[in-house]
Amino acid sequence: xxxxISNLGDAALYCDFGNEVNKSINSQVIKYFKTIKEKKFKGxxxxxxxxxxxxxxxxxxxxxxxxxxxxxxxIDAKESQDIDSKKLEIPVCCHENxxxxxxxxxxILKLSREKILExxxxxxxxxxxxxxxAGMPFLGDLDENMRAQRLETPRVKVPKGSVALTEQFAxxxxxxxPGGWNVLGNxxxxxxxxxxxxxxxxINPGDTVIxxxxxxxxxxxxxx
Amino acid sequence: xxNNYLDIIRxxxxxxxxxxxxxxxxxxxxxxxxxxxxxxYLIANKLVNNKLDIAVxxxxxxxxxxxxxxxxxxxxxxxxVIFSIKKKNNEIEGNCYQSYQIENGDEINIVSTNKxxxxxxxxxxxxxxxxxxxxxxxxxxxxxxxxxGKKLDEGQRINLKKINSxxxxxxxxxxxTKIENIRVMRGTNFDYFSEKGKQIFYEKEFIVxxxxxxxxxxxxxxxxxxxxxxxIKSEGLIKGVIQVPADGNPIIMLSDxxxxxxxxxxxxxxxxxxxxxxxxxxxxxxxxxxxxxxxxETLFKLYEMETQNLLSQI
Numbered sequence: 001x002x003x004x005i006s007n008l009g010d011a012a013l014y015c016d017f018g019n020e021v022n023k024s025i026n027s028q029v030i031k032y033f034k035t036i037k038e039k040k041f042k043g044x045x046x047x048x049x050x051x052x053x054x055x056x057x058x059x060x061x062x063x064x065x066x067x068x069x070x071x072x073x074x075i076d077a078k079e080s081q082d083i084d085s086k087k088l089e090i091p092v093c094c095h096e097n098x099x100x101x102x103x104x105x106x107x108i109l110k111l112s113r114e115k116i117l118e119x120x121x122x123x124x125x126x127x128x129x130x131x132x133x134a135g136m137p138f139l140g141d142l143d144e145n146m147r148a149q150r151l152e153t154p155r156v157k158v159p160k161g162s163v164a165l166t167e168q169f170a171x172x173x174x175x176x177x178p179g180g181w182n183v184l185g186n187x188x189x190x191x192x193x194x195x196x197x198x199x200x201x202x203i204n205p206g207d208t209v210i211x212x213x214x215x216x217x218x219x220x221x222x223x224x
Numbered sequence: 225x226x227n228n229y230l231d232i233i234r235x236x237x238x239x240x241x242x243x244x245x246x247x248x249x250x251x252x253x254x255x256x257x258x259x260x261x262x263x264x265y266l267i268a269n270k271l272v273n274n275k276l277d278i279a280v281x282x283x284x285x286x287x288x289x290x291x292x293x294x295x296x297x298x299x300x301x302x303x304x305v306i307f308s309i310k311k312k313n314n315e316i317e318g319n320c321y322q323s324y325q326i327e328n329g330d331e332i333n334i335v336s337t338n339k340x341x342x343x344x345x346x347x348x349x350x351x352x353x354x355x356x357x358x359x360x361x362x363x364x365x366x367x368x369x370x371x372x373g374k375k376l377d378e379g380q381r382i383n384l385k386k387i388n389s390x391x392x393x394x395x396x397x398x399x400x401t402k403i404e405n406i407r408v409m410r411g412t413n414f415d416y417f418s419e420k421g422k423q424i425f426y427e428k429e430f431i432v433x434x435x436x437x438x439x440x441x442x443x444x445x446x447x448x449x450x451x452x453x454x455x456i457k458s459e460g461l462i463k464g465v466i467q468v469p470a471d472g473n474p475i476i477m478l479s480d481x482x483x484x485x486x487x488x489x490x491x492x493x494x495x496x497x498x499x500x501x502x503x504x505x506x507x508x509x510x511x512x513x514x515x516x517x518x519x520x521e522t523l524f525k526l527y528e529m530e531t532q533n534l535l536s537q538i
Contacts, residue, residue: 006412008490010520012462014412022455033251045247046256048460050484055460057250060495060524065517105366131460131483134366138458138484150455174253175366192253194368197357201252 001029002054005072007065013056013072019049021168022138023115028077029054030205031187044068049205050129051138085206089107090172090187092121092163092211093219095221098186103152105182108148119143119194120184125170127207133177135192137203141168154180161186170211172203185211189220225326226352226383228294232376236288236334238437239376241351243279246359250460250483256482257361260342260438260502263531264302267398270538271300271323272348273390279353279360279370281345287334288345288376294384298323298391299332303343303503304400311501322395323348340400340503349387363480365439396538405513406497409520410450411489412467413456418449421472425490426514430474434506438480441501443510447472450488458486464493465502478502496523 001017008014015032017025026049033049036056043063048055058068094117096102102113109116125139141167150166155178158164162173164181173179174192191202203209214222236318242265245258259265259282269276287305300323301307304536307318318324318332320343326332337343353360353370360370367373376382414422428443454470461467463476467487476493477485479502493501494515504510515523 007409007517008412008462008489009409009464010495010517010524011464019457037248037251046250046462047248048250049482050459051457053459054249055462057462060521061528064521129251129458129484131250132458132485133482134368136251136253177365192366194356194366194373200254205251 002032002072005069008055010059010065011060013058013065013068015054015056015072017054019052021128023126025052031081032075032077035075041068043059048131050131079117085208087208087210088203089210089212091214091218091222092185092187092190093214093216094185095216095219097216098162098183099118100162100183102184105148109145111145115211116146116184119146120165120170121213122210125209127203127205127209128205129205130201133174134194135174135201135203136171137191137201137209139170139209142170148182150180151182154178158183159186161188162186186219188219227387228297228384228387230382230384231291231293232288232378232380232382233291233331234289235255235376235378236283236286238284239288240265240282240362240364241279241353241371241485242282242361243359244277245361245479246357249357253483254357254366255363255480255483257359257363257369259344260479261303261344261499262500263534264344264400265343266531266535267321267396267538268300268302268344268346269501270535271321271394271396272298272346273388273392273394274346274348274350274507276535279351280462281376283334283343283345284337284341286336287343289331289333291329291331292326293328295323295387296327296391297384297387298324298325298348299345300324301334301343301345304338304340305334305343306336306338307332321398323393325391325393329398339505341505342503348391349384352383352385352517355538365480394538396534399533400503401500403497403500405511406501407515407520407523408466408491408512409515411491413488414490416450416452416488417490418451421449421517425474426512429509429511432504432506432508432510436506440478440481441504443474443476443478445473448474448490452488454488455486456488458484462492463487463494464498465492466491476501494520494523496520496527504535
């Protein structure tokens with residue numbers, strides 16, 4: 001449930017569901033997100049669910065904090081009907097051309113490259129949210145011994161398709177972007193496709209993702 | 225094929241098509257985008273008898289040099305902009321906030337903005353642009369919107385699919401005012417910062433850095449100390465949020481911002497001050513003044529009334 005609602009500036013509600021990161025809190029966030037999205041309350045123009053927060057932004061010309069807060073407090077957030085969660089296999093190539101931060105990860109985690117890949121690949125990760133850049137999935141949780149901090153100085157350009165880690169999370173850079181996560185490999189799949197306006201994201205909150213290793217040759221073939 | 229079109233002789237530094245922006249997409253990672261300075265965008269459309277929500281040409285610093293071909297059309301430039309109009313062998317200096325008529329072969333040369341960042345060029349008609357998610361606004365980072373999501377390029381041709389029949393010349397007296405202080409509300413992580421850090425935030429001057437664009441405005445100055453954690457679990461952002469990463473230099477989220485972020489939020493800019501904030505050039509001094517939510521709502525009402533009042537005079 002929502003523990004506290006405050007204002008984020010004068011045009012957004014900050015709904016706090018707690019500080020822990022787990023599926024149960026995240027599914028509460030998603031439940032509110034879906035309910036409010038379906039109801040189309042006057043003036044609400046964006047909803048941003050994350051691990052344990054929901055930001056509701058609104059058009060200050062049409063409504064205000066008090067109105068939206070009152071609406072959210074009295075909402076009956078039902079279990080969403082559309083259970084369309086998918087299980088997806090994402091091919092990833094961890095050739096040295098792509099695993100830009102493997103040395104750094106080996107040092108920080110005190111694990112060999114082989115061990116890092118073994119720990120990372122072929123496991124189920126839950127998609128908590130998408131965002132930062134269009135379609136970027138935030139996946140978790142990595143094993144305890146796989147958790148590294150962000151780079152001290154973020155890269156100006158992380159290549160498109162990069163599969164990267166930070167703390168208990170993995171993500172995929174859907175296009176070239178600045179970023180500070182530890183890059184482990186690269187997927188040839190288009191994880192974001194703006195030509196599909198209905199469903200531009202391959203991976204959506206609630207989905208399960210498994211990374212499967214491919215060779216450089218397979219990568220090149222898939223990238224054709 | 226259209227008989228009325230623009231040829232881009234020189235595109236300018238960061239010239240894009242922008243309209244009202246696109247909403248309901250934060251959850252998939254797509255920001256609002258849209259014209260940075262909303263008031264100047266609306267005035268530009270009104271001056272040429274357009275619907276207020278259609279796409280115009282937004283430029284930053286140096287604008288485009290354009291050659292027009294086709295039947296007579298109106299255009300107007302808003303902001304604080306230096307530009308000229310070339311008709312046959314005659315070149316005249318243009319004034320912002322009034323519409324002009326141009327004919328086949330005439331040129332508009334937008335030399336630069338003056339002590340401001342963004343300006344707007346509206347033509348009396350409708351540009352033939354692809355809309356994506358109900359908006360033509362270009363997001364160059366994600367390559368979303370019209371023009372394949374890319375900024376305007378030299379040599380490209382832009383067609384007009386419609387020209388307004390009402391070609392009345394319109395004018396308004398308006399000067400872009402600067403404000404001394406940017407008004408802010410406390411951010412949701414205000415208590416992450418040291419007492420000294422909070423004091424610095426409200427009392428010291430910051431300088432707008434060169435590393436500023438449609439995504440964000442980076443500030444330099446005294447460092448803001450953090451006593452809790454320089455990272456938070458990523459969560460949603462809106463435009464105007466001021467994040468402070470580990471280096472202690474604030475970053476203000478602007479219209480093309482990342483939809484989530486993991487740095488503590490010290491403040492949020494009042495909506496009433498956003499149009500003027502985005503016009504601050506690198507090197508400008510910026511000072512923050514704390515207000516509460518109710519003040520911010522009142523300030524926005526006043527700002528919006530002023531905008532509507534300006535529009536009604538056109």
